[in-house]
Amino acid sequence: MEGLKLSGGAEESVGYRYFYSLRLLYGQNEAPWLPQGQLIGLLHQALQLALSAAGFPVADLGDRVELFSYLSALLAACAGAAAFLFAARELRSAIGTWALAAALVTCAYSLRSGGGYHLVLPDYYAWVMPLGLVGLALALRVLNEQTIRSAGPAIRLGVYAALCAAMKLTFLVFPIIVALLMLPRFRAPGVFGRSIGSAVLVAAAVLFGVTVLVYHGDHTAIGRHFDIAEMAALQTSAAESLWQRLEVNLFGNPLDLATLALVWPVLLVLSLVFMPNRPVTAALLPSSILSAATALQRFYPPTLIEVNMAFLVALTIWLSAVGIPYLRQRFAVAPIPLRLAPSVVLVLLGLAGITGAARFFDLFTPAFRAATEAAGVVDAFVHAGPGRTVVLIPFNDLRPTTIDTALAKGGTDVHLDTNVNVWGVSPLVHGLVKDRDFLISVANADIRPNEYERLVFVTYKGRTDEILKLNAERFQFNPDLFECAELLGLGSAPFNFFLPAVKAGRRFTSDFTPYAPDQERVLVGCRKRPVTGVRKAADMVSNALLVGGRMYSLQDGRLFETVGTEGQETTLTFAGSIRPESRRFAGLNATYRDGQWTVDRNAPFISPLTFTPFVPDPDLSSVYKIAPPSRFTRVDDGDSTFYRIFPARGSAHDIGIYTYFHRLAVDRLPMAIRAVVRAPKGKIVSIQAYDFRDAGDRTRIYERQAIATGDWQTLLLNIDNLILSNDDFYSIRLMRMIDKDTFDVMSVEAGPGVLPE
Known part of the structure; x- marks a missing residue:
């Protein structure tokens, strides 16, 4: 209703999910790889085909991208609603249904799992809720059946497990619960053996089939997806020791869902010892331990989303099969506090959910509004004159929350290293943009910012000169060539999963901790200084700037171009080797031919540390x-x-x-x-x-x-x-x-x- 774009605030998900699915469909032999999300990738390709059929061209970087983002998020929400109705039917309790609904909202807007940010991303994060609810429904159905007389339920479980694994391997905690609840309910050993075998074969076939469809049968891409070494390279340790993780993540914060999920295995062990219906508790324990271990290994909001959901599913099953039956058996006539407890819990969960949703709108609406405004400002700046613009992103904290970052990330492959984000890998995406290029994290050898007419980057408020110099050092250009001015204030705090938790003072022990969570950011645009005059080259030049075959000099803030006569040689005294006796540069020779200066790149470069492995000494x-x-x-x-x-x-x-x-x-x-x-x-x-x-x-x-x-x-x-x-x-x-x-x-x-x- 407010006309907000999602492509800026959701830049990383839009980059990988929108542009990767576009590349797989319309690229020439492009098979970009992501470590998870084959299922969502298949759905996204179907959505891309639908948008093309509806008349939105592939080259459209406006309405098509925004519709994809909105429809992808809506698809996950609709799937969640359907899965909730499926689970509620098996729950068979009105107050339980309302409590589950309130708990889901509370889980969705939990602070340390992103405060609802994942709900507006075209990514796999939000799909943990529908898949978790399907697992809950299957588990409750198993509990309502005394025996399993055929292989049908196990085959359905195999399909469900494959879909979970095709979304993300850690989502397998849900089918593990269902499988362990099913084991004691098989009527005969023969039925058990056939069922397990059928379930494994079906799961493997469906998972492999989804992956083949996503990569269109590309054998190299399929093999890479199942390469254990590739996956191992993506693992990130959350802290130096287990105690450090527990001290910060468990004891160092107020009580929340993440805290409960970490202590949940301990509570299950106590239930296993002191409470009846132990097979159900035992069936919940392995997945709860795996979920807690995942959280401690990668204490990061997208991980906590699934950890919280796994805890909610397990808690619902435990209450239905262990906790509530135990209380009913223990108290033939329940005391008033116990009878009021469900209503009190429902009210508290409802208040928590409403508070979380209100916090989401309070924090993210201004951020999406700033991102939408920034997109218009960048477009206007890029089209303000002739020549191309380069967008500089030295690290993720200083990225423009516009489609520019999505383009930069979406035009790359991450299959060899998660930090490899270099513009130019995708010919398709590169061809969509005619007026700008991108440098992100690592510098392209073929992109030289000195040769561009304009630069765009994000800085911290009041630190423009410092960040300009940082970019100049990282991306190898001369900042004196450009005049910079602030274009737009972007507000404080990084626009990502950490925003709600940082604002609430919550902590993380993780490699992904935000760089500067409370600093305001500013969008900056730089224009090439105008050439105010032309000078003839002397025999020696001491303050030259070489840019794309042209020579400039900067004096008193004014830029002059230095030209020569055909075949003229000039010594650049600012460069080359050094004369030890005078500590002055010997210089490099520059030659003027066909209107351009060329320099001998193999000129003498004297150094007492020249590394020459050609000598016999192998040490x-x-x-x-x-x-x-x-x-x-x-x-x-x-x-x-x-x-x-x-x-x-x-x-x-x-x-x-x-x-x-x-x-x-x-x-x-x-x-x-x-x-x-x-x-x-x-x-x-x-x-x-x-x-x-x-x-x-x-x-x-x-x-x-x-x-x-x-x-x-x-x-x-x-x-x-x-x-x-x-x-x-x-x-x-x-x-x-x-x-x-x-x-x-x-x-x-x-x-x-x-x-x-």
């Missing part, structure tokens, strides 16, 4: 150290000589070589590091430099990342002004290495100077 550790300690060998394959580094056996980590800067004996000069490396295609390779300052100034970390091509590639990091100390070091690294990977390093050079890209 890498004479200059560099390997971190963490790992194996290496010197390899000569006939074409080149290099070091090959292996991870420690059975481990998965970042790995690289590092050394200290202090051997260079230079200070307050530009520094360049250049490396030739090779890593498995799709991995992240990086140069990192640590500049430790005095106590009064923060440590500067410089980094240049790129996606490995599978072949030799050159990495280059230029540092404007390195203030040397004994602890400063740099490293060449391969990120997220697993035990089957190797990292090859042919050469590393580090020295004073600035090298051209």
Whole structure:
């Protein structure tokens, strides 16, 4: 009713779910992979086909995207309503039905599980409620039957289990409950054996069939989906120790559903000891333990959504089959407090649900409104003049909550590393956008922001210059080329699952903890400074900026272009090797031909730490150290000589070589590091430099990342002004290495100077 777009506030889900399903249907040999959600992916492809049939073109980045988002969320809500009616019919209790409804609303808007945010995402998160309710209905039906006389119920369970696994593997906690309740109710061992065998075969067939349909029979994509090593690389530990997890997640917060879900296995054990109907309690215990273990391993709102729902399903079953029958048996005539208890619980649950829903609207409506306004502001800025715009996203906390972030994430594959989000992987998505490009997390080798007319990025309020410099260091461009101004205030707190909990002071011990939960963010636009004049190149130029074959100089805030005559050579005195005796740069030669300046990229680059593995000495550790300690060998394959580094056996980590800067004996000069490396295609390779300052100034970390091509590639990091100390070091690294990977390093050079890209 307020005309709000979902594509900005739900940018990650829109990116992966909308654009991935679009790529699978309309891309040329594109088979992007996500670690879960085959079932929702199949539904999304059907929705894409329906939108195309309704006349919305594939290239439409407006109404089609928004309709997809709204309809996808609506589909989950309708499925939840149908599943609730199914479960309520098996519950056979009016007050129980109302209590379940109130509990579901309370669960949906729980603070630490995102406060209802998942309900408006076109993703699998909201589907835990309908699938959980179906499991509840099946479990209650089993409890209402004394015996199972055929394989029919088990086959239905197999289909249900496959659908749960096709949404997310951890959703299997629901069919596990149903399966364990069914076991003692089979009439004969023969029926039991046939039923279990049939259920397993049906589950495997349905799961495999859904996956085949999602990937259109692509054998490579299907195999990757079931690759255990790929899944293992996505696991994230929530804390350093079990005690730390319990101390913060269980004891360090007020009571909520997540807390109850963590202590629920303990309560079931007590019930197993002291209360009747032990088979039901025993059937609930394994899934409850698995659910609590999942929460402690990844204490993160999307995980807590399913943990809370699993607890609600188990609690409903336990109350129906154990708790309430026990009280009825214990009290022939229930005392007044006990008779009033259901009504009191119902009222409390209703109030909690209403409060949660009101909190959702209070927190998220302004955020969606700001995201919708930001989308219009970015479009207007992009179309304000000729030339292309590049959107800079150094990390997720500083992303524009517009469709731009969805495009950046949706145009990538995450199958090799969850941090690999680089624009340009998808030809289809890249072709949908004619006026802008995106740099997210790691820099593209083929995108150079210096060559763009405009930049867009998000900063913290009052820190525009700092974030501009951070982007310049990460994405390798010269900020002096641009004039920046604030476009729109985006409000405070990151727009994500953490928003409700952060606002309420709840804590998380997780790798996903928000960076700056209480800082206001601002959308910033930068325009290329206008060229105010043209100057002829002298024999030597000391303050040149090289951009796409053109040479500029910046003086008193004004930008001048430097041109030459055909064939003219000019020495750039700000770059190249350094003369040790004078501590001045020897310079690089630039040549002017066909209206462009070209620089010899192989010019002398003097450094006492030039890494030359061609020497007979195979001892890498004479200059560099390997971190963490790992194996290496010197390899000569006939074409080149290099070091090959292996991870420690059975481990998965970042790995690289590092050394200290202090051997260079230079200070307050530009520094360049250049490396030739090779890593498995799709991995992240990086140069990192640590500049430790005095106590009064923060440590500067410089980094240049790129996606490995599978072949030799050159990495280059230029540092404007390195203030040397004994602890400063740099490293060449391969990120997220697993035990089957190797990292090859042919050469590393580090020295004073600035090298051209």
